[in-house]
Amino acid sequence: MHLDVPLLLCAVHSFGFAAFHLAFWKLFGWKRELAKVGLPTRAITQILNLRLVYVFLGVGTACLLLPAELRGTTLxxxxxxxxxxxxxxxxxxxxVFLRVNHRLVHLLTGLFVLGAVLFALPLLG
Structure with missing residues (x-):
C-alpha cells in the first residue's frame, strides 16, 4: 500500500479538529455557559458540534482509507x-464573527488556512 502523505496530513488535520470539537464542553465551560441560553440554542449548539465531529472523522477516515478514490475520481x-x-x-x-486580537484566535485562524492548503494539495498533484 502506497502512503499518500498529503492525504495523511489531511487526515491528521481532520482528526485533530474532531478531537478539538470533542473538547468544547470542557474548554468553553459549556455546562455553565449553555445553561444561560434557551433549550433550543443549547441543543442546536451541541448537536451541530457533534455533527462537525462526525464530518471530521468521516473525512479523515476517507483520506486514510480511500486515497486513490479521492485523487482519481470526480466524486x-x-x-x-x-x-x-x-x-x-x-x-x-x-x-467576520470572532474579531478578537488574541494569539490563540490567530493560531486557530492559521489552522483553518492550513486546512484549505492541505486539502488543495492533492488536487494540484
Missing part, C-alpha cells in the same frame, strides 16, 4: 474541493 476530487471551500469559508467566518 473524490469534488469532496477534496468541498473541504478546501469548507476551510476557506471557516476562515472568512472567523474574521
Amino acid at each position: 473524490g476530487r469534488g469532496l477534496l474541493g468541498f473541504m478546501v471551500l469548507f476551510w476557506v469559508g471557516r476562515t472568512v467566518e472567523q474574521l
